[in-house]
Amino acid sequence: MTTLAANAPHLSASPAELPGDSGVWFFIVADMCAFAVFFLVFMVGRAADPALYEASRQMLDLRFGLANTLILLTSGALMAQAARDARRGAFQRARQMMIAALIAGLPFGLSKALEWQAKFAHGLTLTTNEFFTYYFVFTGIHFLHFAIGLVVLIMLQKVAVDDRMPTATRLRWIEAGGAYWHMVDLLWIVLFAMLYLLRAA
Amino acid sequence: MDGTVDTRYWRFCAWMGPLFVLVFFVCWGLLGHNFPPFTPDTPASVVAAYFRENAGSVRLGMVVAMTFAPAYGVWGYSIAKVLEQVIDKDNILVQLARVGAAWTTITVLVPTSFWLTAAFRPEALPDWMIQMLYDMAWLLIDLAYAVTSVQLFALGIGFLADKRKVPLVPKWLAWYGIWVGFMFILECVMPYFRNGALARSGVLNFWIEFLIWMVWVPLLTVYAIKAIGRIERGE
Numbered sequence: 001m002t003t004l005a006a007n008a009p010h011l012s013a014s015p016a017e018l019p020g021d022s023g024v025w026f027f028i029v030a031d032m033c034a035f036a037v038f039f040l041v042f043m044v045g046r047a048a049d050p051a052l053y054e055a056s057r058q059m060l061d062l063r064f065g066l067a068n069t070l071i072l073l074t075s076g077a078l079m080a081q082a083a084r085d086a087r088r089g090a091f092q093r094a095r096q097m098m099i100a101a102l103i104a105g106l107p108f109g110l111s112k113a114l115e116w117q118a119k120f121a122h123g124l125t126l127t128t129n130e131f132f133t134y135y136f137v138f139t140g141i142h143f144l145h146f147a148i149g150l151v152v153l154i155m156l157q158k159v160a161v162d163d164r165m166p167t168a169t170r171l172r173w174i175e176a177g178g179a180y181w182h183m184v185d186l187l188w189i190v191l192f193a194m195l196y197l198l199r200a201a
Numbered sequence: 202m203d204g205t206v207d208t209r210y211w212r213f214c215a216w217m218g219p220l221f222v223l224v225f226f227v228c229w230g231l232l233g234h235n236f237p238p239f240t241p242d243t244p245a246s247v248v249a250a251y252f253r254e255n256a257g258s259v260r261l262g263m264v265v266a267m268t269f270a271p272a273y274g275v276w277g278y279s280i281a282k283v284l285e286q287v288i289d290k291d292n293i294l295v296q297l298a299r300v301g302a303a304w305t306t307i308t309v310l311v312p313t314s315f316w317l318t319a320a321f322r323p324e325a326l327p328d329w330m331i332q333m334l335y336d337m338a339w340l341l342i343d344l345a346y347a348v349t350s351v352q353l354f355a356l357g358i359g360f361l362a363d364k365r366k367v368p369l370v371p372k373w374l375a376w377y378g379i380w381v382g383f384m385f386i387l388e389c390v391m392p393y394f395r396n397g398a399l400a401r402s403g404v405l406n407f408w409i410e411f412l413i414w415m416v417w418v419p420l421l422t423v424y425a426i427k428a429i430g431r432i433e434r435g436e
Contacts, residue, residue, distance in 0.1 A: 023361065023372030030380045037409065041398045127393055137390055137399065144386070 019083070020176030028183050031145075035187050038141075039194060042134050046200050049130070053200040056131035059124065064115040065196035068108055069189060072146075075105035076185040079153075083178040086160065086171050094174060095160040101181070102153045105146070112143055135195055142187055149184050152177045206286065211279050211429050218276030219419040224269040225309070226415070232262025233316055236411075238339060240402045241395035245332035252323040252331050259320035263313050270309040277302020277352060280421060283370070283428045284356060287363045294359040301352025308345035312338035339401045340392060346385035349414070353382030356421070365436070369428035374420060381413050 018025050046053040082097035119125075119132075126136045156177045159170055230236025234255070239248050252259060281298045288294060315338035319331045357379035360370040368375075387405055394400040401407060 021372070023376040026373035027376040027380050030377060031383075034384060034409070037405070041404060045398075126390065130397065133394070133397070133399065137387075141386070 020174075020179045021172050024176040024179060028179055032183065032187070035138075035190070038134075038138050039190065042138070042194060045130050045134065050200040052129055053131050056129060056135075057195065057198070057200060059122070060135070060196050061115060061118065062196055064111055065192045068111050069192050071105060071108045071111065072185045072188050075101045075108075076182055078104055079178050079181045082160075083175050086174045089167065091160045091167070091170060095157045098153050098157040098160065098174075102150060102157070105150065105153075108146060109143075109150075112139070112146075138191060139195070142184070142191060145184050145187065149181050152180060205435070206432050208282075208429050208433055211282055212426060214275045214279035214282075215422050215425045215429070216276075217272040217279070218422045221269055221272035221276060222415050222418050224272070225266055228262040228269075229266040229313060229316075232258045233266070234259070235316070235339075237407055238402045239335065241336070241400055245328040248335050249323065249326070249328035249331040252319050252335075256320045256323050260317060263317035263320065267310055267313050267317070270306050270313065273309060274303050274306040276418070276422070277305070280356060280425050283425050283432070284359045286428070286432050287369060288359050292359070294355045297355035298352055298359065301348060301350075301355055304348035305345075305352060308342060308348055312342040315341070343388045343391050343401055343406070343410075346388045346410075350382035350385050353378045353385075353417075357382070369431060370421065370424045374424060378417055378421070381417050384413060385410060 078097050078101035082094045082101060085091070085094035085097055116136075119136075124132055126133055156174055159165065159173055162170065226236060234251055239251075278299055281295050281302070284295050284298055315334045319326070319334040319338075323331055356370075357375045357377075360368065360375040360378075361372060363369055387399070387410060390399050391401050391406045394403070394406075397403055398405045
């Protein structure tokens with residue numbers, strides 16, 4: 001059995017420590033800095049040509065953006081629950097929650113494929129204009145993060161019930177994976193607001 | 202065999218990394234007008250005029266850059282020796298770290314020869330041909346990012362496996378390398394743009410991509426030099 005409630009006090013992270021792995025946090029911060037530069041580049045372009053950005057923004061389908069946001073937030077909430085379960089030693093339940101997070105997140109990929117297909121069908125591509133360059137590149141790189149996150153979830157649900165691994169190690173990796181998955185949520189929320197919602201003119 | 206590790210020449214080889222970065226920056230970058238490069242929408246006449254007027258300095262820059270290109274491979278091999286003290290030397294990650302460094306040397310040497318060709322007899326070449334050589338060199342050096350990513354990922358994943366209480370290479374630096382390898386993927390869109398942030402001279406595909414790699418080399422060297430001392434002390 002992997003339920004280790006008796007160990008729970010030992011699994012609680014000190015309030016002064018980051019949950020998960022410090023190295024993974026470095027990766028997350030570096031990645032978020034890169035996206036901050038992406039956002040800055042976008043805003044500079046938008047300030048230079050607000051009419052083009054606004055006309056292009058109106059060509060996006062808000063329904064896809066909203067659906068993607070809800071999908072990722074739901075999946076993120078399930079992952080947060082998995083980390084909470086792991087922290088109290090309930091690794092079997094944590095595994096179930098991670099599988100649920102994985103299943104809840106999968107439609108994001110489908111939605112993204114349908115959205116991009118619709119754009120291509122309307123002749124909108126990477127080189128249509130500056131707005132769509134950033135739209136395809138930033139959402140594409142975000143999608144890559146999402147795909148890596150799915151692989152991480154698949155690996156972590158195995159790690160959660162791997163009795164050969166110390167519980168503290170399992171918790172550390174589940175929390176690190178959770179932090180990464182939340183970064184994917186957070187970046188999408190900013191992308192959603194910036195690309196779909198923010199009026200430029 | 203007394204169980205000690207023969208670390209002779211490791212430090213010398215490790216210092217080849219920062220030396221490579223310095224020489225590459227000055228010779229390829231400044232003398233060759235590659236730091237920053239001409240934007241892709243620069244007229245061919247402007248690029249050709251630069252090569253004709255500065256043929257001597259471009260030749261000097263490329264010759265020295267080509268001479269020092271193997272320094273990157275030498276450095277990569279010394280870092281792989283340090284990695285052998287973290288994971289088994291038969292581990293495929295060690296081999297990938299080595300081959301990634303060796304391949305990167307080739308991807309520096311070959312495009313550098315294209316810039317050198319453009320500077321060899323620029324007075325006899327039409328403008329468009331000099332521009333084509335300049336473009337070809339840039340497309341190769343940027344799009345060959347994946348071979349360096351092999352080295353970055355292999356070293357990053359390998360050093361993360363360090364079980365020491367204080368790892369030879371800190372985890373943050375191992376993750377930084379993985380992140381750099383990952384960030385290089387932006388180069389895939391470089392051929393689609395002749396200006397802007399994603400062009401070869403842009404803020405994303407030039408300034409960020411090159412700088413994060415050029416910072417990684419000396420940073421990893423500093424920790425590798427420290428690690429060699431620890432290995433000699435049997436830690």
